[in-house]
Amino acid sequence: MSEVCGFSIDEYCVKVKDFHGGNLAPGLIIAGFMVDLACRNLPENTLFEVICETPSCIPDAVQLLTPCTAGNQWMHIIDVGRYALSVYDKYSGEGVRVHLNPSKLKKWAAIEEWFFRLKPKSEQDTQEILKQAIEAGTSILDIEKVTITPEYLVKKKKKSVSICPVCNEAYPSNYGALCPACRDDCLPYISETEHMRTA
Amino acid sequence: MSEVCGFSIDEYCVKVKDFHGGNLAPGLIIAGFMVDLACRNLPENTLFEVICETPSCIPDAVQLLTPCTAGNQWMHIIDVGRYALSVYDKYSGEGVRVHLNPSKLKKWAAIEEWFFRLKPKSEQDTQEILKQAIEAGTSILDIEKVTITPEYLVKKKKKSVSICPVCNEAYPSNYGALCPACRDDCLPYISETEHMRTA
Numbered sequence: 001m002s003e004v005c006g007f008s009i010d011e012y013c014v015k016v017k018d019f020h021g022g023n024l025a026p027g028l029i030i031a032g033f034m035v036d037l038a039c040r041n042l043p044e045n046t047l048f049e050v051i052c053e054t055p056s057c058i059p060d061a062v063q064l065l066t067p068c069t070a071g072n073q074w075m076h077i078i079d080v081g082r083y084a085l086s087v088y089d090k091y092s093g094e095g096v097r098v099h100l101n102p103s104k105l106k107k108w109a110a111i112e113e114w115f116f117r118l119k120p121k122s123e124q125d126t127q128e129i130l131k132q133a134i135e136a137g138t139s140i141l142d143i144e145k146v147t148i149t150p151e152y153l154v155k156k157k158k159k160s161v162s163i164c165p166v167c168n169e170a171y172p173s174n175y176g177a178l179c180p181a182c183r184d185d186c187l188p189y190i191s192e193t194e195h196m197r198t199a
Numbered sequence: 200m201s202e203v204c205g206f207s208i209d210e211y212c213v214k215v216k217d218f219h220g221g222n223l224a225p226g227l228i229i230a231g232f233m234v235d236l237a238c239r240n241l242p243e244n245t246l247f248e249v250i251c252e253t254p255s256c257i258p259d260a261v262q263l264l265t266p267c268t269a270g271n272q273w274m275h276i277i278d279v280g281r282y283a284l285s286v287y288d289k290y291s292g293e294g295v296r297v298h299l300n301p302s303k304l305k306k307w308a309a310i311e312e313w314f315f316r317l318k319p320k321s322e323q324d325t326q327e328i329l330k331q332a333i334e335a336g337t338s339i340l341d342i343e344k345v346t347i348t349p350e351y352l353v354k355k356k357k358k359s360v361s362i363c364p365v366c367n368e369a370y371p372s373n374y375g376a377l378c379p380a381c382r383d384d385c386l387p388y389i390s391e392t393e394h395m396r397t398a
Binding site for chain 1 (some may be wrong): 218219220221222224227230250252254255256257258259260262266267268269270271272273274276277278279280281282283285287292296298299300301314315316343344345346347348350351358359360362363366367368369370371374378380383385386387388389390391
């Protein structure tokens with residue numbers, strides 16, 4: 001295995017390290033192989049979306065190797081803590097799920113130590129983990145066919161937009177009489193309501 | 200205003216269109232100015248994270264213009280449907296929140312029609328919306344100082360990893376005796392448990 005989605009491993013490493021904030025995490029290499037394996041097992045020309053089961057690393061491989069991003073909402077993150085993703089036809093829901101199979105790590109000691117956090121990060125040999133991740137390629141992964149349930153498939157058209165009478169900001173009208181932030185008082189910040197210059 | 204985060208508007212448009220799946224949505228232009236305005240109002244060399252209040256467009260501007268991505272978890276999405284983002288010191292929580300102020304759209308008819316969905320997409324003049332978004336720049340935005348609440352600041356170190364006795368996949372041990380997917384039966388797919396080739 002010397003490529004992911006048409007890029008050489010070296011090309012992929014440069015791209016993903018740059019995008020991911022300058023750090024080439026081993027999880028990005030494994031995630032690259034996951035995306036590659038999943039995409040190779042979809043029928044050609046499928047218009048697809050992606051569900052990641054962890055926010056860790058996998059979303060960045062997806063966003064660099066496929067047209068699916070957080071901002072176009074073709075990539076979804078459901079954080080159940082598993083190192084897995086599903087890639088599926090956005091209309092029929094038919095697709096594949098790929099996950100790292102922990103029982104396949106036995107012959108890759110450095111990956112196993114990293115993945116199971118058996119050593120503090122300062123004692124890990126990052127170069128060896130990256131080397132093993134590249135050598136292991138898709139051999140540490142499992143793939144299965146899945147069908148995504150209908151409520152996750154192509155979203156309905158967006159509704160009209162309202163102004164929230166509390167915050168005076170715009171929000172999708174179908175959320176109710178107030179925007180969810182004001183309705184549920186759920187925002188994680190305190191505002192100093194200090195006006196600053198905007199130019 | 201002719202730049203966002205050091206890129207000319209043209210350079211930014213090419214980058215973001217390519218990343219966003221080939222479509223230059225007007226929201227990406229506005230989001231670029233939002234990121235630019237927020238970052239210019241943080242003290243230099245601040246190690247920062249970002250909270251987006253909608254998954255729509257804004258996350259892609261953030262990921263292209265800052266080191267914060269979904270996969271490195273320096274970018275967070277809290278979907279309350281508001282066209283807003285906060286950029287803040289990851290340790291102290293001090294930062295700024297920028298949002299599109301709907302009352303400032305009155306002099307930008309094409310943006311207003313698009314933002315409030317006053318016309319079906321087929322009747323909108325996308326080139327005019329993009330042109331107005333570039334001309335408007337930061338003039339349609341508001342900025343305020345905010346302090347992010349402590350529970351959103353730098354995450355604790357990750358705990359050890361367990362194997363879920365139901366699915367046999369790995370997950371963070373602090374989630375409990377089963378992985379959240381098996382515990383809450385919350386996954387959006389049906390598996391055919393069919394083994395496929397992994398190489």
